[in-house]
Amino acid sequence: MIEIKITIDSALGLLLERMNLELKLRQRDMIIPKGLRLENLSFNQLFLIVEASIFDTIFLLPIDLVSKETNLVNIITGTVRALARVLHKEEFELFSAHQASNLIQPIIDYFKSQRKWKNFPNN
DSSP states (O other): OBOOOOOHHHHHHHHHHHHHHHHHHHHHTTSSOTTOOGGGSOHHHHHHHHHHHHHHHHHHSOHHHHHSOBSHHHHHHHHHHHHHHHHTOGGGGGOOHHHHHHHHHHHHHHHHHHHHTTSOTTO
8 A cells, every 4th residue: 555645634634625626617617707716616516626636636646656555545534534624514423435546447447457558658
């Protein structure tokens, strides 16, 4: 198992940065009204942004790191739970490791299928 050494606070900073970018993209595409901030969104809107942000961030990681056994699920779970205090949405406290695993499993499956074809030999 590969242990990724990152604090929850650092991961939270990365996630919030990605969430703000995702919010701006959705505002540009007129999915979310302009002028709203993350703190003003409903939990359902926020959760969709969180999922997209996690998904995008995982795709930026090295393939070997994602496709091998790591503590990535624990990092994601802790980071999403930390959003509860930052965004004042208690619902984030209920985010489970199972949800985190379900979120990143399609990415892992995709990377593993691509490795079979050797499309990423030098990534």
